Amino acid sequence: MDYLYFPGCTLKDKTASIMEKTALTAAAALGLPLKEIDEWQCCGAVYPLTEDEFITLVSPSRTLYKAQRKPVVTLCSACHHVLKRTGVRLAADKEARDKVSYCLEQEYPGETPVLHYLELLRDELGWAALKEKVKAPLEGRRLAAYYGCMLLRPAKEMAFDNPEKPRIMEDFLQALGAEVITFPFRNKCCGAYLAVTEQQVMEDTANKIVTMALEYGAEELTTACPLCRYNLEQTPIVRDGKLKISFFSEPLAAALNLEEQEVMS
Amino acid sequence: MQNQGNPVKKLHSEIMERSGQDFYKCIQCGKCTAGCPVVSAMDLLPREVLLYLQMGQVEKLMNSKTPWICASCFTCGARCIKDIDLARIMEAIRAKILRPRGANALSPGEIPKELLQKVPQQALVSSFRKYTR
Ligand code: SF4
Numbered sequence: 001m002d003y004l005y006f007p008g009c010t011l012k013d014k015t016a017s018i019m020e021k022t023a024l025t026a027a028a029a030l031g032l033p034l035k036e037i038d039e040w041q042c043c044g045a046v047y048p049l050t051e052d053e054f055i056t057l058v059s060p061s062r063t064l065y066k067a068q069r070k071p072v073v074t075l076c077s078a079c080h081h082v083l084k085r086t087g088v089r090l091a092a093d094k095e096a097r098d099k100v101s102y103c104l105e106q107e108y109p110g111e112t113p114v115l116h117y118l119e120l121l122r123d124e125l126g127w128a129a130l131k132e133k134v135k136a137p138l139e140g141r142r143l144a145a146y147y148g149c150m151l152l153r154p155a156k157e158m159a160f161d162n163p164e165k166p167r168i169m170e171d172f173l174q175a176l177g178a179e180v181i182t183f184p185f186r187n188k189c190c191g192a193y194l195a196v197t198e199q200q201v202m203e204d205t206a207n208k209i210v211t212m213a214l215e216y217g218a219e220e221l222t223t224a225c226p227l228c229r230y231n232l233e234q235t236p237i238v239r240d241g242k243l244k245i246s247f248f249s250e251p252l253a254a255a256l257n258l259e260e261q262e263v264m265s
Numbered sequence: 266m267q268n269q270g271n272p273v274k275k276l277h278s279e280i281m282e283r284s285g286q287d288f289y290k291c292i293q294c295g296k297c298t299a300g301c302p303v304v305s306a307m308d309l310l311p312r313e314v315l316l317y318l319q320m321g322q323v324e325k326l327m328n329s330k331t332p333w334i335c336a337s338c339f340t341c342g343a344r345c346i347k348d349i350d351l352a353r354i355m356e357a358i359r360a361k362i363l364r365p366r367g368a369n370a371l372s373p374g375e376i377p378k379e380l381l382q383k384v385p386q387q388a389l390v391s392s393f394r395k396y397t398r
């Protein structure tokens with residue numbers, strides 16, 4: 001089965017090339033082909049949190065309507081968050097559904113499943129099958145998973161993993177053969193969009209996370225959110241090379257032994 | 266506004282309706298504050314936001330830095346034993362300030378060029394969604 005792939009703005013921007021390339025190459029190697037949705041539009045990056053704001057639901061809904069109930073896969077945890085919550089809202093809230101359908105001049109097709117790439121690995125492929133495909137296990141590499149917020153919360157809507165004790169990313173790293181480090185701040189916010197408006201607040205917040213990861217013995221911190229990745233990179237510990245930050249598809253591509261050329265082509 | 270009854274009460278019920286949250290359920294336990302990653306930069310603690318809403322002192326919130334520091338991380342809501350989604354309350358306060366025309370809290374010119382060149386697109390889209398109308 002083909003999965004529809006929603007890249008979102010960040011996976012196509014100036015900061016992102018390696019993230020998308022490694023993920024797509026790995027998906028092909030794992031027999032999970034991702035087909036990019038035509039003429040996709042930005043999801044809006046944040047889910048509208050007031051009861052009377054409907055217009056910002058239109059853009060993520062366009063993707064969900066277009067998919068016509070075929071599963072949509074994302075790499076970016078913010079896209080996943082917005083698309084998933086929009087889907088849950090449309091399924092439960094008739095007023096939102098009617099307004100969105102009116103704007104899109106289309107009938108509501110029913111609920112379109114939204115999956116993060118990690119869920120695709122866990123639920124469609126399975127960790128045992130992933131482990132079998134690993135050609136270059138990340139033995140001896142001390143990797144810690146950093147979840148951030150968007151994948152996990154609010155748990156009722158995201159239904160992704162236990163929000164206080166998640167394990168999907170640790171299971172993922174384990175399947176890749178890494179030495180997995182679990183540390184306390186893995187689900188603590190990195191400062192998010194304060195990177196634009198309150199840089200110092202963001203840096204202080206991100207600093208606490210990388211300091212803790214280092215204290216627990218991690219040498220690399222891997223995340224599924226491009227903005228988490230950026231924020232964590234803005235800290236002295238990372239700038240001084242004491243800790244590496246990666247997007248989850250980077251260790252995946254390494255463990256599958258996908259050649260540099262293959263990944264970059 | 267004056268002719269439509271008490272403006273403070275009106276503001277109060279607007280925030281209640283827009284956020285969809287019942288302030289009076291809050292028991293002031295402070296768990297929201299304890300887990301907030303950016304509380305040290307706030308002038309009102311998350312718990313105090315609920316306190317002032319309960320007391321009807323909405324003006325305090327309209328002049329506070331707190332709703333602009335909140336990173337919408339949903340930690341407070343995940344931990345609140347009364348199931349109050351504080352991130353929605355913060356958004357309703359921002360909406361009240363931003364929705365009138367021209368009240369944007371961020372303009373493109375304010376962002377240093379150097380930052381624009383390196384920050385992920387996601388951060389720009391999010392901050393314009395959060396800080397402008
Ligand atoms: S955690 Fe909930 S009940 Fe406790 S102070 Fe915060 S909002 Fe109130």
Ligand code: SF4
Nearest residue numbers: 301335336338339341
């Ligand atoms: S949503 Fe806002 S107030 Fe709540 S914990 Fe996160 S930053 Fe703090």
